[in-house]
Amino acid sequence: MKLVYLCSPLRGNYEENMKRATEYCKTASELGVIAFAPHLYFTQFYRDTIPEEREKGLQLGLAMLDKCEELWVMGNRITQGMASEIAYAKEHHIPIFEIEHPEEKEFYPISADENQLLGRHSCEPDSQEQNYEGKILVMNYDALKEEYRSRPFQLWLATGGFGCSPSARGRRVFATNMYDGEQTSFYRQDFAGIVRKEVLEEVQKQYQFGYTNQESQSTSETEEEGIEP
Incomplete structure (x- = not known):
């Protein structure tokens, strides 16, 4: 199965953003990929409100992104952390897909066969x-x-x-x-x-x-x- 990195907001409405990231991962996984959203994992032991711990979480997120086959940008609001992830993906030639309506699964970049979609x-x-x-x-x-x-x-x-x-x-x-x-x-x-x-x-x-x-x-x-x- 393909490992994909889901890039979505965390700061702002923290609880709502965590809930949305959970739903995005669930939808993506049901479509046949392994979905990874960094703030659902690293915030379990690094607190985003503490600058030093937030920086560690961001660094680990980029290390994980390096192991993923694609980056999916969920929605139209790009935060500072998301911008860093997108820039890293561009620099390392990781395919980026922009999902305008992540609450609707028909907008997810799932190929009808095993080969990666173009973008x-x-x-x-x-x-x-x-x-x-x-x-x-x-x-x-x-x-x-x-x-x-x-x-x-x-x-x-x-x-x-x-x-x-x-x-x-x-x-x-x-x-x-x-x-x-x-x-x-x-x-x-x-x-x-x-x-x-x-x-x-x-x-x-x-x-x-x-x-x-x-x-x-x-x-x-x-x-x-x-x-x-």
Whole structure:
């Protein structure tokens, strides 16, 4: 089973935050991973209200994070301690998944198969600021139905649409799935960015892809269609 590190607030409403972390771990574990929330464990013997003991707990948390396969950021409120954990994960290339609604299990990054989901860590640096047309993109896992949350269904070739441009008013991106050739459209925000070459090569070795770049056709749209409602 996969070991994942759950990053969530502790300070503030202490009792409520501990209760939430417990529920997050329970939900994640029921979905088939080993969930670890540091403040559910280290606060049993290090008190967060004492600076020296809090620092020891934070250091042990980072040591544990180094042993985890993924970091899950639970919710939108980022505390100082969480920021340190996120920075550590970025520095050590640990995949980070942002779970906007941790109280709902359909937002959890659980793959439909045994292979790790793709995310922003799978993309070229700063690719969200680039033009997407003609590029192979990584779709955010939460833009897919649970049964399609696996690596091949996350890779899409952008064929057109105003949303390919980072500065256009229209946000629609027309794309073709690299695995089965399905053609449809999404919003620019549904994509994490442009896939890194080595990640694409890795996924193509894992699955039998039925689509190549040479089969792509540019898709145009009118200005009215390109404006996000």
